[in-house]
Amino acid sequence: MRNTKVLMAGIAGATLLLAACSQGTTAEPEATTATSEEAQVAETTADAPAPFDQEGVKIAIVQQSGQGDYFQQYLNGTKQQAAALGVDLTVFDAQGDNATQATQLEQAIASGVDGIVVRHGFPDTLCPGVNDAISKGIYVVIYDVEIQTCAPDAIQTQQSDAVMASLVLDKMLEDIGPGVDVGYVNVLGIAPLDRRHTVWNEYIADNEWSQLFQTGSFTNSTATDSAPMVASAVQADPSIKAIYAPYDEFTKGTLSALEQIDRTDVLVYGADISAADIELMRAEGSQWVATGATDPNAIGAAVLRTLFLHMADELETTTVDFPPILVTQDFLRDNNIANMDDLRAAEPSLNISDVSSAEWIPVVTF
Known part of the structure; x- marks a missing residue:
């Protein structure tokens, strides 16, 4: 017998999360408290370089959609990594509208941010804005958009x-x-x-x-x-x-x-x-x-750390890949894994805390 209540709750939960994320389209600065899962913050062992040696660093994430569990967790990791380093984060959510995402990218550029993460979307929509941002001295990191051909100076990150x-x-x-x-x-x-x-x-x-x-x-x-x-x-x-x-x-x-x-x-x-x-x-x-x-919380944090390294002129690559794992139904049942904390304990490689890290970055783990 199938568990109808569980299935419908999962789909309804995604809808509720989307409704919550829709509040962010006004691009208000995000609060630094967690939206779902709290992170542990590692202690730093070195002083932060410029521009992070001063207060007032501003960054933005311009996302194509905040829909669904994955994107909510990704944004949670982004927020907590931003809070750990003490930077101001503004979230722009196009809610699946490509023209809106292009407009919001222009708004982020005009707002005077120092760095931008562009998450998902389409190259034709995003390349003009990405190139405009880079020409204005704004550091740009892309997540999961094939943009290398039309915007080769942007840093590319993606799951494998x-x-x-x-x-x-x-x-x-x-x-x-x-x-x-x-x-x-x-x-x-x-x-x-x-x-x-x-x-x-x-x-x-x-x-x-x-x-x-x-x-x-x-x-x-x-x-x-x-x-x-x-x-x-x-x-x-x-x-x-x-x-x-x-x-x-x-x-x-x-x-x-x-x-x-x-x-x-x-x-x-x-x-x-x-x-x-x-x-x-x-x-x-x-x-x-x-x-x-992958753990989307950890991915969101790692993408932001990539932006931090880029802004500090310490990034030594133009592409960063995040390795996945296979999760089977049998593995979850056999190991009594009921939530993400259980899964992280069983598969610690999900944390990817060593990816895009540095002694001056307070790395968050989940």
Whole structure:
């Protein structure tokens, strides 16, 4: 018997988190208290260099959307790392609107910030503003936007999405074998989803899987909006054995769809992790078998540390990748992992506290 209450609570929770994040579109300076998970702050062993040796350093994050558990945790890590170093952080949230994100990037530049993190979005929308910021002496770090060609002076950070996809698809191959019918829930045009899509195509070809459909919707209510699309696709192609949905909001929508049409036999493989995701994976009868994951709190903090190093002229690379791990349903159940703290204790590599660190940065860990 499937746990309907757990599934619906997970999707409703994402909606509530989105509503909370929507408050930030006015770009007010963010409070330094945690929004969800408190961090531990390491002591520094060296004095901070310029510009951090003086008060009043201002930075901004210009994000394409704050929707969903992953993005809420990412922003939490960003806020806590900013608070640890004592910089002023302003959050701009475009709520999925590309034109709004471009306008908000212009607003961030005009506000006189010293550094900007641009999180997700599209190169055509963002490159003019990113190049304008850099030309004005503002340091820019990008997270998960393929912007190197049109804005080569911006620093690129990203999850190792190809590794993340391979980890999950190796598990999927182990479970279902080659030569079977499969479904796919993804939307292209978004850098991390595009990178996962490239790996998916390789596995389709190498293992003679028959992809019977691709569907999904990337909106401010991705899980809710994708669910009926997935339900219709599965009903039209009932022979599928598994679905790959490489973003946890897609995964939640897929689970909801399968529940609605009573397809308990279809296995689901996803991406990303959160406390709500863990609850869904562990639930009785859950079809979510495996996910590729980083800790989004830790990623948000590490991206901001990358910006700090860049602003201090101490960054020695133009790209920074964050390694993922495979999290399976069996692993969560066997080790009684009920939340992110349990997962971090079992998989301490998620903390990535050594990535983009320095003796003068008070590194936050979760």
